[in-house]
Structure formats: structure tokens, C-alpha cells
Amino acid sequence: MAQQIPMVDYLVLGDSPHLVANECTDCGAKFFDRRNACASCGGTSFKKTDIATDGEIRSFTIVTAFMPGADNYVPVVVDLGGTSVRGQLINAPAEAANIALGQKVRLTTYSIGADTAGTEAINYGFEPVN
Amino acid sequence: MANDDIWILGINMTKFGKHPDKDVVDLASEAALAALADGGVTIKEMGVLAAGNLMGAAAGIGQQLQKQIGQTGIPVFNVANACATGATALRTVIMAIKAGECDMGLAVGVEKLSGAGMLGAGFGVAASDEWTPSGRYGAVSGFEGKLGTDMMPGVFAQVGMEYLHQHPYDGADFELFAGISAKNHFNSTMNPLAAIQKDMSVEQIMAEPMIAYPNTRAMCSANSDGAAAAVVVSGAKLRTLSKEQQKRAVKVSASVLTSDPYQEACQILPDVNTLTRVAAKQAYELAGVGPDDLDLVELHDCFATAELVHYDNLMLCSEGNAVDFFLSGATTRDGKTPVNVSGGLESKGHPIAATGIANIWEICYHLRGEAGPRQIEGAKVGLAHVIGLGSACGVHILEKSGL
Numbered sequence: 160m161a162q163q164i165p166m167v168d169y170l171v172l173g174d175s176p177h178l179v180a181n182e183c184t185d186c187g188a189k190f191f192d193r194r195n196a197c198a199s200c201g202g203t204s205f206k207k208t209d210i211a212t213d214g215e216i217r218s219f220t221i222v223t224a225f226m227p228g229a230d231n232y233v234p235v236v237v238d239l240g241g242t243s244v245r246g247q248l249i250n251a252p253a254e255a256a257n258i259a260l261g262q263k264v265r266l267t268t269y270s271i272g273a274d275t276a277g278t279e280a281i282n283y284g285f286e287p288v289n
Numbered sequence: 290m291a292n293d294d295i296w297i298l299g300i301n302m303t304k305f306g307k308h309p310d311k312d313v314v315d316l317a318s319e320a321a322l323a324a325l326a327d328g329g330v331t332i333k334e335m336g337v338l339a340a341g342n343l344m345g346a347a348a349g350i351g352q353q354l355q356k357q358i359g360q361t362g363i364p365v366f367n368v369a370n371a372c373a374t375g376a377t378a379l380r381t382v383i384m385a386i387k388a389g390e391c392d393m394g395l396a397v398g399v400e401k402l403s404g405a406g407m408l409g410a411g412f413g414v415a416a417s418d419e420w421t422p423s424g425r426y427g428a429v430s431g432f433e434g435k436l437g438t439d440m441m442p443g444v445f446a447q448v449g450m451e452y453l454h455q456h457p458y459d460g461a462d463f464e465l466f467a468g469i470s471a472k473n474h475f476n477s478t479m480n481p482l483a484a485i486q487k488d489m490s491v492e493q494i495m496a497e498p499m500i501a502y503p504n505t506r507a508m509c510s511a512n513s514d515g516a517a518a519a520v521v522v523s524g525a526k527l528r529t530l531s532k533e534q535q536k537r538a539v540k541v542s543a544s545v546l547t548s549d550p551y552q553e554a555c556q557i558l559p560d561v562n563t564l565t566r567v568a569a570k571q572a573y574e575l576a577g578v579g580p581d582d583l584d585l586v587e588l589h590d591c592f593a594t595a596e597l598v599h600y601d602n603l604m605l606c607s608e609g610n611a612v613d614f615f616l617s618g619a620t621t622r623d624g625k626t627p628v629n630v631s632g633g634l635e636s637k638g639h640p641i642a643a644t645g646i647a648n649i650w651e652i653c654y655h656l657r658g659e660a661g662p663r664q665i666e667g668a669k670v671g672l673a674h675v676i677g678l679g680s681a682c683g684v685h686i687l688e689k690s691g692l
Contacts, residue, residue, distance in 0.1 A: 164420050164422070164429055165427075165429075166428060166429055166430060166435060166436070167426045167427055167428045167429075167436070168422060168426060168427025168428075169426065169427075188551070188553070190556060191426060191556065191557075192425040192426055192556075193425065198551045198556075199551040216454075217451055217454050217554075218447040218448075218450040218451035218454055218558065219447065219450055220438065220442075220443045220446035220447050220450065220501045220502050220503075220504075221499070221501065221502035222434070222438050222440070222442075222443045222500075222501045222502075223498070223499050223500055223501065224434070229434070232434050232438075234437030234438045234443055234447065235437070236447055236451060236554065236557065236558050241553075242553075243553060243554035243556075243557050243558070244557060245436055245437040245557040245558065246436055246437060247434075247435070247436065247437055255463065255502050255503070260450065260453060260454040260457075261454060271430060271435065274418060274419040274420045275418040275419060276419050278419065278420055280420045280429045280430065282430075282435055282436070283436075
């Protein structure tokens with residue numbers, strides 16, 4: 160199997176792909192990038208914590224792609240068990256009539272292509288749960 | 290007028306739009322000289338200068354401006370605070386006067402943006418043969434189109450849609466936001482300084498090219514060139530000036546600048562709500578007025594989706610009721626609380642660093658009773674609001690002179 164690399168370092172690949180955050184051990188605030196101190200409480204101790212993979216759409220937009228050949232895309236704010244995550248709605252039409260606020264979604268992954276060494280970059284997205 | 294009160298003595302905005310023959314220094318000079326003339330004073334009387342030009346923040350617009358209109362040796366503060374840059378310049382001058390460092394100062398904001406296109410992070414994909422993690426998220430590719438959007442129309446679209454998730458609305462969201470835009474475009478027809486003066490129906494606005502649902506092109510702020518400047522004076526100094534100057538001076542009853550307090554989701558979608566609400570609350574307390582006392586409001590409608598949430602954030606309506614408030618007609622020119630009678634950023638234009646002073650100019654224009662055909666009759670109290678992503682929020686409450 161070809162080598163894989165996650166699109167971002169807070170995406171954990173493997174049998175059950177999920178996101179991981181740096182959680183402040185004092186107040187529980189979660190961050191996807193590294194922090195010197197917690198933006199919420201100032202604490203300086205963090206631990207890795209796994210984020211739920213099921214959630215609901217809290218907001219969305221549909222960005223019109225003006226570059227020839229590019230598809231419109233659907234940025235979403237998803238609430239994953241109390242943690243807000245950014246991403247895109249995938250495996251669903253990019254049409255407002257088909258997207259509902261509060262819609263249940265789950266995290267899934269897909270390849271964004273392979274580099275010259277054959278390594279595939281894997282991104283995450285959210286697909287509707289019926 | 291108490292000694293420690295703060296007043297706007299003179300103020301001006303250039304026409305917003307395309308100024309191909311003028312650079313930022315020309316535009317800043319035009320606004321600054323006109324603001325000084327409006328206040329009946331000269332650059333020689335200014336004790337401090339604060340100036341902003343976001344796109345050229347490293348160039349030092351303050352000193353460039355001095356070389357054009359008068360190098361008097363006063364302290365210059367070049368400020369940059371995203372779309373709140375103009376308000377930050379004004380706030381800086383007000384702080385200097387409040388601190389007793391001087392009794393008069395000049396704040397200037399200027400930008401050249403026409404033809405700039407969509408603002409935001411862009412696609413930023415590093416050209417490399419091999420996927421190489423970089424940056425604070427160890428990303429192998431740019432986020433845009435892969436993990437959402439950092440471009441402003443989409444960011445603010447999500448801000449507006451999130452409000453409708455928190456406060457569900459049974460009607461059509463697209464039409465709702467287009468309606469807000471239609472109100473502002475109608476208002477622009479009475480503002481000759483607006484970049485775009487075109488009355489547009491809800492249907493016309495919805496038929497414009499979609500940029501980021503539900504924001505069509507007409508619902509996005511117009512990138513334009515322009516400048517605005519204000520002369521600020523202490524109450525003690527104003528008392529020594531002429532009766533006419535005192536009469537036209539506008540009292541700054543509150544000048545507040547906030548940044549965003551931590552909120553759970555602020556790392557993934559800018560939270561423009563909390564800091565606005567905090568700023569508004571502080572401003573109402575400082576000024577001793579409430580939302581019901583406001584005769585007009587200029588708020589930061591960088592996109593139609595943003596205007597809706599700020600009705601609530603500025604407490605113009607009861608919490609959660611921004612949609613009903615708008616649909617009641619409360620924010621039209623003839624409504625209970627006219628909002629963006631200038632046409633707002635969607636039609637007046639949004640030359641970034643000028644915006645936070647131009648909105649103050651609009652309020653002053655009405656409080657002085659000089660607004661001609663678009664005058665809000667009997668206006669005595671107004672509020673100007675601006676948001677810079679990151680974030681910074683400026684709220685100023687202004688009152689008509691009692692003279």
C-alpha cells in the first residue's frame with residue numbers, strides 16, 4: 160500500500176480516522192495548533208485528546224469557484240461533540256437546497272493526490288448521515 | 290462642556306470609489322486638509338497624529354502625510370488593526386487627549402483598494418514535488434477549498450448562517466439577507482460620496498453572481514479607494530474656540546475598542562459577536578444612553594450577512610430577534626432605528642482604513658443637521674461600529690452639541 164500523509168497534523172489516519180486536539184488540562188479548551196499558553200485560561204499544560212467523529216452542521220456557505228474547471232465547495236462549521244471544527248461538506252451536492260443547518264454529518268477521509276514519491280495526501284471532510 | 294469631554298471638531302470623507310489619479314498620500318491629504326478646514330483649525334494646532342493605511346502598513350502613512358501637509362514635529366502613531374484601523378486611529382488620538390498629552394489631534398485613515406478582488410488568505414499552496422508539512426497545522430497544502438474558506442465573503446456568510454442556526458428562521462435565508470442589502474443600496478441613492486449609487490430590488494440582488502452563498506456580489510462590500518479624517522479636541526480647548534465651532538462640534542460620548550475574548554469556536558470561525566456585544570455594552574454605559582436613544586446607526590455591513598448579527602450584538606433588538614427586527618422595517622430610513630443610511634459598506638464602499646472614520650463622519654453629518662436630502666430629522670444621538678477580523682471592534686457613540 161502506498162505511503163500516506165495527513166493533510167494536517169491534527170488528522171490521525173489509520174483504521175478509524177479522527178481529529179486530535181491539544182486540550183488544556185486546566186480548563187479543557189481545545190486547540191488544533193500548538194499554544195504556548197491557553198487562550199482561555201492561561202494554563203500551560205496540555206494533553207492530546209481525540210475528537211468525536213459524528214456531529215452536526217452549525218453553519219455553512221457555498222463558495223463559487225471562479226477558476227475554470229474548479230468546483231464550488233461547501234465550507235462548514237461542524238460541532239463534533241462540543242468541539243467546533245472547520246472543514247467541508249463532501250459526498251453531497253453543493254446546493255443550498257440540499258444542505259440544512261443542524262444536518263447530522265460524520266468525518267470521512269479522501270485522497271487529495273499523490274506526490275512524486277507516490278505518497279498520498281489524505282484530507283478529511285464531512286458527509287451527511289441519513 | 291466639561292473640560293475632560295472629547296469632541297469631534299472637524300471631519301471629512303473623500304468620495305469613495307475609483308481614484309486612479311490619486312495615490313494614498315493624495316487621498317489622505319485631501320481628507321486631512323478638509324477635516325482641518327471643517328474644524329476651522331490648521332495642522333500647526335495639532336498635538337498628535339494617528340494614521341492608518343492597512344495595505345501599506347509598513348510605509349508609515351502618518352509621516353508621508355506630514356510631508357504633504359505639514360511637518361510640525363508632533364508624535365505620529367501609525368496604526369494597523371484590520372478593518373478597524375480608522376477607528377483605532379481615532380481612538381489613539383482620543384486617548385492622547387484624555388491622557389492630557391495635548392488638547393487637539395488628527396486621525397486619518399486611507400486605502401486604495403479598487404480592483405483588489407476578494408480579500409482573505411487565498412490559495413497559498415506551496416509548489417513542491419513532495420508533500421511537506423508546514424506551518425502551525427503541519428499542513429501539506431493550502432486550506433482554501435480543502436478545509437473551508439478564509440476568504441471574507443465565505444467567512445461572513447458563515448457568520449450570518451450560524452445566527453440562523455442559533456435562532457432558527459422559517460423563511461428563505463437568501464431573500465432575508467438580500468433584503469438587508471436592498472435597504473442599503475436604496476439608501477446609497479441619496480449619498481453622492483458612495484462608490485455605487487444604484488437602487489436594487491431584492492430580485493436583482495439575488496440575480497447577481499453568487500460569491501459565497503448567500504452573499505451575491507451586491508451583498509459584498511465594494512472594494513474602493515478613499516480616505517477619511519477627523520480633528521479631535523478636548524472640552525477645555527473647545528470652550529476657547531468660537532461659538533460656531535462649538536455649535537458644530539459633535540460630542541464623543543463613548544469611544545470603545547475591544548478585542549475578542551476567548552470563545553470555544555473562535556479558532557475556526559472568527560467570532561465577531563462577543564467583542565461587539567462587549568464594546569456596545571461598555572459604550573452605552575459610558576455614554577449613559579441605551580439602544581432606544583439612538584437616532585441612527587452606522588454598523589459594519591462588510592457583507593449583508595454581517596449586518597443581521599450586529600442588530601443583535603449592538604442590542605438594537607432583543608436577544609435572538611434580529612430577523613424579526615429587520616422584517617419589521619425598524620432599520621429603514623423611516624424606521625425606529627435607521628441603520629446604514631449612508632448606504633453601508635455594500636454600496637458606499639469599504640476602503641479599509643478609512644471606514645472606521647467615514648462611519649463617524651456620516652453620524653456627525655446628521656447630528657449637525659447638514660445631511661441634506663438624506664438627513665434623519667432631529668438626529669441627536671448616533672452610534673458608529675466597525676469590526677476588523679482577528680479581531681478588533683470599535684464603537685463610538687456621538688451626540689449633537691447642546692448649543
